[in-house]
Amino acid sequence: MDHFPIFIRTKGTRVVLSGGGPAALAKLRLLLKTEAAITVHALDPAPEIRGWHESGGLALVERPLEPGDVRGAALFYAADEDEGEDARTAAIAEAEGALVNIVDNLHDSAFITPAIVDRDPVTVAIGTEGAAPVLARAIKADLEERLPATLGTLARIGKEFRKVAEALPFGRARRDFWRDYYFRAGPEAMQRGEAAVETALDTLLGDHLERKARPGHVAFVGAGPGDPELLTLKARKALDEADVVIHDRLVPGAILELARREAVLIDAGKEGFGLSTPQEQINDLIVEHGRDGAQVVRLKGGDATIFGRLDEEIDAVDAAGIDWSIVPGITSASAAVAAIGQSLTRRGRNSSVRFLTGHDTKGFADHDWKALARPGEVAAIYMGKKSARFIQGRLIMHGADRQTPVTLVENASRPEQSVLETTLDALPAALAAAEMNGPALTFIGLAPRAALASSNRHATGLGSAHDPEFSAQEAL
Numbered sequence: 468m469d470h471f472p473i474f475i476r477t478k479g480t481r482v483v484l485s486g487g488g489p490a491a492l493a494k495l496r497l498l499l500k501t502e503a504a505i506t507v508h509a510l511d512p513a514p515e516i517r518g519w520h521e522s523g524g525l526a527l528v529e530r531p532l533e534p535g536d537v538r539g540a541a542l543f544y545a546a547d548e549d550e551g552e553d554a555r556t557a558a559i560a561e562a563e564g565a566l567v568n569i570v571d572n573l574h575d576s577a578f579i580t581p582a583i584v585d586r587d588p589v590t591v592a593i594g595t596e597g598a599a600p601v602l603a604r605a606i607k608a609d610l611e612e613r614l615p616a617t618l619g620t621l622a623r624i625g626k627e628f629r630k631v632a633e634a635l636p637f638g639r640a641r642r643d644f645w646r647d648y649y650f651r652a653g654p655e656a657m658q659r660g661e662a663a664v665e666t667a668l669d670t671l672l673g674d675h676l677e678r679k680a681r682p683g684h685v686a687f688v689g690a691g692p693g694d695p696e697l698l699t700l701k702a703r704k705a706l707d708e709a710d711v712v713i714h715d716r717l718v719p720g721a722i723l724e725l726a727r728r729e730a731v732l733i734d735a736g737k738e739g740f741g742l743s744t745p746q747e748q749i750n751d752l753i754v755e756h757g758r759d760g761a762q763v764v765r766l767k768g769g770d771a772t773i774f775g776r777l778d779e780e781i782d783a784v785d786a787a788g789i790d791w792s793i794v795p796g797i798t799s800a801s802a803a804v805a806a807i808g809q810s811l812t813r814r815g816r817n818s819s820v821r822f823l824t825g826h827d828t829k830g831f832a833d834h835d836w837k838a839l840a841r842p843g844e845v846a847a848i849y850m851g852k853k854s855a856r857f858i859q860g861r862l863i864m865h866g867a868d869r870q871t872p873v874t875l876v877e878n879a880s881r882p883e884q885s886v887l888e889t890t891l892d893a894l895p896a897a898l899a900a901a902e903m904n905g906p907a908l909t910f911i912g913l914a915p916r917a918a919l920a921s922s923n924r925h926a927t928g929l930g931s932a933h934d935p936e937f938s939a940q941e942a943l
């Protein structure tokens with residue numbers, strides 16, 4: 468960010484402008500909306516400028532700017548549209564301590580005037596650091612259309628009411644009141660005129676004062692493996708009612724879009740702290756919002772109870788005395804096994820299945836390798852890509868058949884799903900060749916169902932959801 472947007476108080480501030488042509492006019496039209504004391508220096512001012520001078524909007528000095536003229540001014544505009552003259556006046560202004568803007572000369576300007584959407588007291592400033600004035604204009608036009616013309620009036624009336632609204636407890640109750648005003652009751656009443664808005668505010672405050680504060684609640688919700696259609700109805704309902712959604716990086720945008728429109732979305736996967744947010748910070752975040760009385764949805768990929776550090780979060784919420792519940796989700800192993808047309812258990816093959824993690828907080832995770840190495844065993848390994856070689860080594864060391872089928876399903880249930888079919892023996896090499904970047908589930912002891920795999924005998928094992936051979940849904 469080369470330029471930092473701020474709002475400058477204009478009351479009691481002196482602004483000087485040199486120039487009397489179209490560029491000067493454009494700036495003056497904006498400046499005249501402010502409370503600033505404006506002085507214009509122009510030898511040959513446009514009639515509008517003369518008019519503004521006569522009506523007391525600004526002071527007009529009909530000679531070129533000279534040293535001393537900018538003394539005490541906060542801002543200076545060089546708007547003579549003449550490179551030499553602009554450089555001369557800018558130098559004077561700079562020496563006299565004003566912030567200088569040279570019209571159409573971003574490089575030599577100390578500040579720039581943004582494109583402005585004016586719903587005073589609500590103002591939106593748009594800047595592109597000179598990169599794309601067209602874009603700024605398009606954004607402005609878009610906002611002009613989207614922000615009702617009455618917004619300024621609503622804000623002005625609202626401002627007068629702020630003190631009265633302090634009857635509501637600080638925090639959520641007050642925010643809910645204002646949200647209700649700006650997004651529902653205010654615009655509704657505005658159609659009947661300003662007086663109606665004032666009445667509406669009184670009524671609305673009465674309603675909100677009567678409302679029993681709803682205690683905060685945290686729902687630990689499984690978002691499933693990525694396909695929004697694999698969300699449970701309960702998960703959808705929780706998202707519908709959420710005030711705050713704190714989600715993992717694994718949760719795709721298509722699912723977040725289902726959250727209540729007013730809900731605040733917080734990405735606990737990065738949240739401004741680089742790659743991942745420390746668990747304690749996530750706990751604090753959940754507790755903070757729960758305490759504030761929010762309906763918090765802690766949204767986790769797959770099922771929240773599987774490799775999701777759920778207990779640490781529950782302990783924190785419990786310790787804060789906040790109510791909570793768990794909404795189960797479809798774990799990625801279920802989605803991945805569906806993608807290869809297999810079952811996790813099968814009579815005569817395996818009567819149990821293990822969910823393992825490739826690594827834990829201490830590094831590669833240790834398991835009962837001996838039991839896992841037995842023929843017919845099936846294991847679903849989460850976070851197993853980095854530990855593939857380690858797992859292979861342990862299993863072979865404990866007597867596993869090198870030809871044991873191994874299947875990786877990357878991005879299960881998502882449009883970019885892909886399947887890698889290999890053996891324990893070839894696992895590290897196949898994985899390296901496949902260059903999988905997405906989350907992947909590794910199955911030990913499962914190959915894609917023959918009907919899916921046979922038609923792809925020549926492939927190296929890498930298939931995609933768009934490949935009929937590899938999409939269980941299409942091939943079955």
Ligand code: SAH
Nearest residue numbers: 692769770798799849850878879906907908
């Ligand atoms: N609670 C999650 C697992 C979290 S651990 C669940 O129940 O699925 C994160 C690991 O889950 C990833 O490293 C990957 O192994 C697996 N995973 C999550 N989403 C996946 C997906 N769409 N496809 C394949 N594996 C996935």
